[in-house]
Amino acid sequence: MRSSITLKLFLAILATCIVVALAMGMAVRYSFDSGFDDYIRERENQRLDSLALTLAADYVETGGWGFLAGRGDRWERSLRLSRYARPGDRDRRGAPPGPPPRVTLVDAEGGWLAGPRVRPGAERIRHPVTVDGRSVGWLLSPPPRLMAVNDEIDQRFQSRQLRATWVIVGLSVLLAALVSLLLARLLLVPVRRLAQATRRLADGDFDIRVRVGAPDELGRLARDFNRLAHSLARNARLRRELMADMSHELRTPLAILRGEIEALQDGLRAPDEAALASLAHEIGRLHRLVDDLRELSLADAGALDYRMRPLDLSALVERALDAVQDRYARAGLALERDIEPGLRLSGDERRLEQLLANLLENSLRYTDSPGRVRLRAGRRDGRIVLEVADTAPSVAPDQLPRLFDRLYRVEFSRSRLHGGSGLGLAICRSIVQAHGGEISAMPSDLGGLAIRVEWPLADDRGADAADGFTAMDEE
Incomplete structure (x- = not known):
């Protein structure tokens, strides 16, 4: 099997299961051995207790150990009466086949009385034979592990249990291998799907999910992958649209310039002031388009130069309105202002002037005459809010989120006929985000479009004046 994550996961799960199975087998074996020794010890103690009581009774009856002297049958009789011999050791008449070879009787001083003789230093368990509270003798028995070794029935039982334990361990390992293989394949199914989808995504299939x-x-x-694929598909679509729009934007002024120059070369048009003004206008249009594209590319690369410092936004807005007042009047648009004094903001003055100029230029270009454009600035909910709203035409709700995309312009009412490169609002979004603010588009209560910009306050003074802008909204 080739090296793969499936094999590695299979081996990891299998190795874990084998270790667990072996550990359980060893634990069961140890528990059985310990319990079996305790069982043998407890059984031997019960037999020794019974034998000690029988011998104590004979000792009292005869006044000593003399009844055992030279009479092996008395030792056998005591064994039978005490039930020391196990039921399996008895014949059909109930008598043991012979004296058990493992228990020895010695007197209080350790002198041998009956049973097999014990060599000096041999390990034995001592069990007292008590008469009137004193030990008159001792029963010596091998420890449980030696009794189990010398007992054929116990050996067979231990052997069967040992075989059963390792058979169970072996079957557990086989079952673990099967389960590990199934788990490895099951767990890696979504991983394989992701790997295949990633290869297709790398090959340019951005529609894969x-x-x-x-x-x-x-x-x-998987959700993150789908979001990535959606983002890549959207970026690819925007890139295609950008190239198409850019080619159109560049073609129009270039075509005009070419026509004008050819007319001048062919003598169809005199090189007068009007012709030069037309050429200068188209060249200026190309220059603005190139500048806007450069601004956006620098913004994308994070290379735009922002020199932040505290400034008076109210005064900055007033100057921007004064600069376009005459152009609005010539276009038949009434310019209204509602600016709260003392709005402080930390920002780049030149970039903020560019933001205001783009917003006002957008309303100037796309508002029908006669009409109204209203600019309001104030504090609300701990933020500085600036809003430019105009009269008809408006923008469909489904097109509002795309107004800040590059080169995107709403067709029909706010179309290319009004001029412009379609980059102004994209530049506005870049400037607002660089100042930590948010920009959004919404329908205007005047019947057209409203662009709202929000910034955090430069200090805490704005929270107390929050009601001022709210009151303006209710007017």
């Missing part, structure tokens, strides 16, 4: 399964790490990874 993967199924989101359980809400775990793999499910979150």
